[in-house]
Amino acid sequence: MQGNDLRMDFELRQAREKLEREQRERMQRAKAKAESERRAKAEAARRREALEASHRERRLDAARAQEEVTTSTQLHAIPVREETCC
16 A cells, blocks of 8 residues: 555655646747847837938928028029019
């Protein structure tokens, strides 16, 4: 009877250790997945911010160019002489 008890204890311990090992592995995989997702979100945010900055810079450049054209046109416009009558 004692031999059976020892064998049962051994099997239970083996099963418990296997379960604990599997749980640790699952937790490690979940942690790694969460970290990977966090990095991906941070990278996506960084890229989105860079794209928005690029678009903002292009809009500012276009506005500056338009302002230069407007200013240049106003400075180089030929004044129209009004003719006086009589």
